[in-house]
Amino acid sequence: MNSLKVIFDFDTWQEIFGSISKNKTRTVITVIGVLWGIFIYITLSGAAKGLDNGFEREFQDMAMNSMFVWPQRTSVPYAGFKVGRYPRFTISNVKELKQQIPEIRFIAPRNARGVFGGSQPASVVHEEISRTYNIYGDFPEYTKIATKKIYKGGRFINEEDQRKNRKVCVIGERTQEELFEEDENPLGKYIRINNVYFQVIGVHKYIEGGGFETDGDIFIPFNTFRNLYNTGEQVDWFTIAAYADADVVAVEKNVKDLLKKIHKVAPEDERAIGSFNLGEVYNNISGFANGMTFLSLVVGLATILAGVIGIGNILLISVKERTKELGVRRALGATPGEVRTQILLESVFLTLIAGVVGVILGAAVLAIINLATQDLSDFPYTNPTVPIPLVVSALFTMVVLGTLIGMIPAQRAVSIKPIDALREE
Amino acid sequence: MISIKNLHKSYKMGDTSLHVLKGIDLNVNQGELVAIMGSSGSGKSTLLNILGMLDLADEGEYLLDNVLIEGLTETTAANYRNKFLGFIFQSFNLINYKNALENVALPLYYQGLGRKIRQVKALQYLEKVGLKDWATHLPSELSGGQKQRVAIARAMASQPKVLLADEPTGALDSKTSSEVMSLIQQINNEGKTILVVTHELDIAHMCKRIVTLKDGVIVEDQSVDQVIVENHV
Numbered sequence: 001m002n003s004l005k006v007i008f009d010f011d012t013w014q015e016i017f018g019s020i021s022k023n024k025t026r027t028v029i030t031v032i033g034v035l036w037g038i039f040i041y042i043t044l045s046g047a048a049k050g051l052d053n054g055f056e057r058e059f060q061d062m063a064m065n066s067m068f069v070w071p072q073r074t075s076v077p078y079a080g081f082k083v084g085r086y087p088r089f090t091i092s093n094v095k096e097l098k099q100q101i102p103e104i105r106f107i108a109p110r111n112a113r114g115v116f117g118g119s120q121p122a123s124v125v126h127e128e129i130s131r132t133y134n135i136y137g138d139f140p141e142y143t144k145i146a147t148k149k150i151y152k153g154g155r156f157i158n159e160e161d162q163r164k165n166r167k168v169c170v171i172g173e174r175t176q177e178e179l180f181e182e183d184e185n186p187l188g189k190y191i192r193i194n195n196v197y198f199q200v201i202g203v204h205k206y207i208e209g210g211g212f213e214t215d216g217d218i219f220i221p222f223n224t225f226r227n228l229y230n231t232g233e234q235v236d237w238f239t240i241a242a243y244a245d246a247d248v249v250a251v252e253k254n255v256k257d258l259l260k261k262i263h264k265v266a267p268e269d270e271r272a273i274g275s276f277n278l279g280e281v282y283n284n285i286s287g288f289a290n291g292m293t294f295l296s297l298v299v300g301l302a303t304i305l306a307g308v309i310g311i312g313n314i315l316l317i318s319v320k321e322r323t324k325e326l327g328v329r330r331a332l333g334a335t336p337g338e339v340r341t342q343i344l345l346e347s348v349f350l351t352l353i354a355g356v357v358g359v360i361l362g363a364a365v366l367a368i369i370n371l372a373t374q375d376l377s378d379f380p381y382t383n384p385t386v387p388i389p390l391v392v393s394a395l396f397t398m399v400v401l402g403t404l405i406g407m408i409p410a411q412r413a414v415s416i417k418p419i420d421a422l423r424e425e
Numbered sequence: 426m427i428s429i430k431n432l433h434k435s436y437k438m439g440d441t442s443l444h445v446l447k448g449i450d451l452n453v454n455q456g457e458l459v460a461i462m463g464s465s466g467s468g469k470s471t472l473l474n475i476l477g478m479l480d481l482a483d484e485g486e487y488l489l490d491n492v493l494i495e496g497l498t499e500t501t502a503a504n505y506r507n508k509f510l511g512f513i514f515q516s517f518n519l520i521n522y523k524n525a526l527e528n529v530a531l532p533l534y535y536q537g538l539g540r541k542i543r544q545v546k547a548l549q550y551l552e553k554v555g556l557k558d559w560a561t562h563l564p565s566e567l568s569g570g571q572k573q574r575v576a577i578a579r580a581m582a583s584q585p586k587v588l589l590a591d592e593p594t595g596a597l598d599s600k601t602s603s604e605v606m607s608l609i610q611q612i613n614n615e616g617k618t619i620l621v622v623t624h625e626l627d628i629a630h631m632c633k634r635i636v637t638l639k640d641g642v643i644v645e646d647q648s649v650d651q652v653i654v655e656n657h658v
Contacts, residue, residue, distance in 0.1 A: 333532055
């Protein structure tokens, strides 16, 4: 008999449906096994994807391949210098770094007051209110490395500000709240920073998780900062972004090696220059997310396999139970092939039904999780999804497994001779 | 219709072999109603199984409607059974989750007939056994006699050349037994060849010919005056 014809024959399915609906308890229990498997699989991999998306969202405000480099204390005597020296980065390092390390895309030197130990924050006055805030001297390039969201109407420091040593500043949300009236637009207004008047050109939106920055930070042009604090050539630290295809770990090493060379630090001195590599951290975290995805794949597939084996098991029992019925069918003219096909299709059908219901339930749970985590901004979880090809391949795997497992009871059903089957009471 | 020559069959029981049929010769013509009698162990069921192609003989020749039945695979045996033979069992062997109509239609399904035709034919045969109104009832909702009549309708549905009945009244009381036998006689009167295995003498006498088996051989083969059962159906 043509097997394709059998599959698309309405009667075949009626026969299968008849025998499946005969024992509803059996069917339901069997289905639950596989259903549970695919449900776990869909939910887990969706959850892993949500975590992955969440991490990605957390990092969206930072160039993934960016790093910070700052000087610390030397720990190895070198080139006539004693231990315990503080190397100082200078503005001329930018040129050298850019020239010698082509992987560097952007480099933004920064100076700050109030951030790291020792330095005083800026005292800021507006009308009658006086407060202190951390203050940064920045290049416009900084926004290429770390996104700074500026509220409507405002802007970040630009090249003109830099060149003309403009006394302009970008203030934080909290700064605005504390210094200005609620309905007062700070843009264009002047505030006094260390007794020098600065015009407010923007208010930046504070994004959590950005390291040491706060919602009260004030950004002013690097050159203006230099004049304000007399920092000369000094740079507190560099913020560097590499090209997307560059190996961030290698770039980090090159940058540090070059800076050591310039500032006469022993090449083997690990402590003299500190760095924080966001790309590396990101790689670790996305590695973790990938691990989660892989884990969910393994766990899900294993559970599905267990479920499908359960189906095979139950069908085996059911074949034993139905020995007589199968014997009658054979006596009435069912060929071994027809009996085998029927048992096989029962297996596949049960598996597929279970699979589809499992996918639907899994999707529903993911939708609920999605709703529940919609407003969470401090928890890295966004849009848990399972790609359709994954679902389809999971279903396909189940059908294949269902067929393979179904072969055992099917073969058993055929191996019983009709006469023995009929004799069994 | 049926012609067997020198049929032998033995079963292996561990080390010993049990010789059940020791050379059976039997000819059954079209339209006969034959009772096969014998005590248990006489080999009558084995003979019926071989005739029904549910079992294979070790030796001998079996012609059914001039077709030599030999070298059967499971598949060809199934096809022959479907085409040539109708079975009636002692325990009815209806499929319990199918209603009367579906049970009768089952052999037609294996013949590859379409759904509509199956329904029409099955209903036709149910009507013949007087159970048209019970078409949608499950076997569990039918009495023993009704179940056996459904089974007879099912055996008839594929329009077989021969009906094989294995103790068709074995599970029935005397009243329903006569009902069933009356139906069998009626079908036989329409020209169908029927073999009935029984160990009850009064049932055997409702047939036209009695073949008696003892220890694997035919000891008696006689035509009898048929006791016509009143038609209750």
